Amino acid sequence: MSTYIRESALLTFRSLRAIPRVPERILDVTIQPIVFILLFRYVFGAAIREPHISYADYLVPGIIGQGLAFGLIGTGTATSHDMAEGVLDRFRSMPVRRLSIVTGQVLGQYCEQLLGLSVYVLLGLVVGWHPHFSGVGTGLECLGLVLLAMFAFTWAGTYFGMLVRSPDAMQGVGFIIIFPLSFLAGTFVSISQMDLIPRTIGDWDPISALVATVRKLSEHYPSSGSWLLDHAELSMLLWSLLLLAIFVPLALRRFNRTLAA
Amino acid sequence: MNFQNQDNSLIAIEAQGLTKLFGDVRAVDGLDLHVPAGTVFSLLGPNGSGKTTTVRMLATLLKPNAGTAKVNGFDVAHQGDKVRRSISLTGQFAALDPNLTARENLQLIGRLLGHGRAAATRKADELIERFDAVEFKDRLVKQLSGGQRRRIDLAAGLIDRPKLLVLDEPTTGLDPRSRQVVWATVRELVAEGITLLLTTQYLEEADALADRIVLIDHGREIAKGTPSELKALVGDQRVDVVAVDSQGFEQLKQELGWQGLELTLQPEQRRISVPAPDEVTDLNRVAQAVAATKIAVDEIALRRPTLDDAFITLTGHPAEEVTTEEEVAA
Numbered sequence A: 001m002s003t004y005i006r007e008s009a010l011l012t013f014r015s016l017r018a019i020p021r022v023p024e025r026i027l028d029v030t031i032q033p034i035v036f037i038l039l040f041r042y043v044f045g046a047a048i049r050e051p052h053i054s055y056a057d058y059l060v061p062g063i064i065g066q067g068l069a070f071g072l073i074g075t076g077t078a079t080s081h082d083m084a085e086g087v088l089d090r091f092r093s094m095p096v097r098r099l100s101i102v103t104g105q106v107l108g109q110y111c112e113q114l115l116g117l118s119v120y121v122l123l124g125l126v127v128g129w130h131p132h133f134s135g136v137g138t139g140l141e142c143l144g145l146v147l148l149a150m151f152a153f154t155w156a157g158t159y160f161g162m163l164v165r166s167p168d169a170m171q172g173v174g175f176i177i178i179f180p181l182s183f184l185a186g187t188f189v190s191i192s193q194m195d196l197i198p199r200t201i202g203d204w205d206p207i208s209a210l211v212a213t214v215r216k217l218s219e220h221y222p223s224s225g226s227w228l229l230d231h232a233e234l235s236m237l238l239w240s241l242l243l244l245a246i247f248v249p250l251a252l253r254r255f256n257r258t259l260a261a
Numbered sequence B: 001m002n003f004q005n006q007d008n009s010l011i012a013i014e015a016q017g018l019t020k021l022f023g024d025v026r027a028v029d030g031l032d033l034h035v036p037a038g039t040v041f042s043l044l045g046p047n048g049s050g051k052t053t054t055v056r057m058l059a060t061l062l063k064p065n066a067g068t069a070k071v072n073g074f075d076v077a078h079q080g081d082k083v084r085r086s087i088s089l090t091g092q093f094a095a096l097d098p099n100l101t102a103r104e105n106l107q108l109i110g111r112l113l114g115h116g117r118a119a120a121t122r123k124a125d126e127l128i129e130r131f132d133a134v135e136f137k138d139r140l141v142k143q144l145s146g147g148q149r150r151r152i153d154l155a156a157g158l159i160d161r162p163k164l165l166v167l168d169e170p171t172t173g174l175d176p177r178s179r180q181v182v183w184a185t186v187r188e189l190v191a192e193g194i195t196l197l198l199t200t201q202y203l204e205e206a207d208a209l210a211d212r213i214v215l216i217d218h219g220r221e222i223a224k225g226t227p228s229e230l231k232a233l234v235g236d237q238r239v240d241v242v243a244v245d246s247q248g249f250e251q252l253k254q255e256l257g258w259q260g261l262e263l264t265l266q267p268e269q270r271r272i273s274v275p276a277p278d279e280v281t282d283l284n285r286v287a288q289a290v291a292a293t294k295i296a297v298d299e300i301a302l303r304r305p306t307l308d309d310a311f312i313t314l315t316g317h318p319a320e321e322v323t324t325e326e327e328v329a330a
Helices: A002-021 A024-047 A055-085 A087-092 A098-126 A136-163 A167-183 A196-204 A206-219 A232-257 B051-058 B080-086 B102-112 B117-130 B146-156 B176-191 B203-209 B227-234 B246-258 B280-293 B307-315 B325-329
Strands: B011-022 B025-036 B040-044 B066-071 B087-090 B164-168 B195-200 B212-217 B220-225 B238-243 B264-266 B271-275 B297-303
Touching: A002 A024, A002 A098, A002 B102, A024 A055, A024 A098, A055 A087, A055 A098, A055 A136, A055 A167, A055 A206, A087 A098, A098 A136, A098 A232, A136 A167, A136 A206, A136 A232, A196 A206, A206 A232, B011 B051, B011 B195, B025 B051, B025 B066, B025 B212, B025 B220, B040 B051, B040 B203, B051 B066, B051 B164, B051 B195, B080 B087, B087 B146, B102 B117, B102 B146, B117 B146, B146 B176, B176 B195, B176 B203, B195 B203, B203 B227, B212 B227, B212 B307, B220 B227, B220 B307, B227 B307, B238 B246, B238 B280, B246 B271, B246 B280, B264 B307, B271 B280, B280 B297
Parallel strands: B040 B195, B040 B212, B087 B164, B164 B195
Antiparallel strands: B011 B025, B011 B066, B212 B220, B238 B271, B238 B297, B264 B271
């Protein structure tokens, strides 16, 4: 166990050292949320009316959900890149636990996501977001659920990154699947206003549960329309656990099988 | 198995019927290997012949579909961790973190092998010294040249002196000077008694470094022996005659054939090749024979045998460039 912690810590630290040396990687996880914050706060936002809430307060919880979803693509791309570099192969051919290697990979990515999240939450505050948590407990609950969801998304991204053939393929798949899901999640406009098909998808989208959770805890703004949205925090918790239950074993199994090119 | 009674520590690699399929492609097809400890063994073959796949199976990075292999006495299928503890693998592509410096890479690998911070740093600095890498030790790996990277990669494989060092095409893509540095280091390690498994596409490299060679193609063994045995099979030196055009090639082929010379033909290159065990004497003989035909030629030259000669002699066809099986499977 102590070997596992030691190896994982060394390998996590290895990933973190890349951050100041490859600053564009942080840009990768922050540029899209930043663009969308500015675009919707100052361009499209004027045309969107959500009752009983300022648009900045409506928007930032949506951006957090979308940011985490984009983070999944970023994690996948970075993992796919690392798999192609050959350095993971070196670790695999060494007497290092394979679980440690995957853990280092996931935690490194997780820290990068965390840094990204801080950047766009800060920008959200700057453009006028006023979180109204009813107490420290609610604030911590919100933070905890976001961090858990981010952990689940990072594992999913790691798995997809090992599955695809190239970083480009990951970008493509992410754009086709994650991008639309991140827009149907009540991110910028409420799901209940959408047409039947997007509304149905949005009602059950895990990103919707995430956005609804943050909006509810930070702004007392309820989302409704499906069981998932009516019980946002519980469904967010269940979604995260479900994703972890699926993607942790898949990623570990895949890593034991995968070849680097 | 028939080697159970032998002392395992004397045998570095023992493989029987090793087979790997990628879909329908038999990347490695029933390969037997026997490498005594303390020797240099070379897998020689063109791109896509199954060298890397074989190495990856021996290093426990790939599971064989059939066959068995023991490395340093440990079964690759069931004792992977012990195998990994006793070998070091350096691949064709530098397996280093591009965003760390050369020194940081060596430190990290040392620490992952269980050394403390001070010991890992000491070992890293020793190896940097040994591989003449002091001037670029603090540069990021992604900024190093191919030759510099390969040296650090080799160094990384030697942090804990392995029983078996596996070098997968250590000089492919390197400039001649870096190749010389790599060869010199490999010779030193061999002199220290390390067991080495070397894959290469160059007959010259296998000849320079290996005690024994197995020539493979399409995952199968084509020939094996010492470098001199293999070269004897191929013929020491050769005289090449290159015709001016394909018509000249056909005429030369007939005329020289009538003179009882043993010809190897490469029509695409209009090249006729004749074994020359007596070197300059044979060159003279062939040159006179060509002169007697009064057919113009582009070139008559004496040259050392290449992997292609070995292939043409042993299989009747040139070494083919095929898609590497790793790409097919990825």
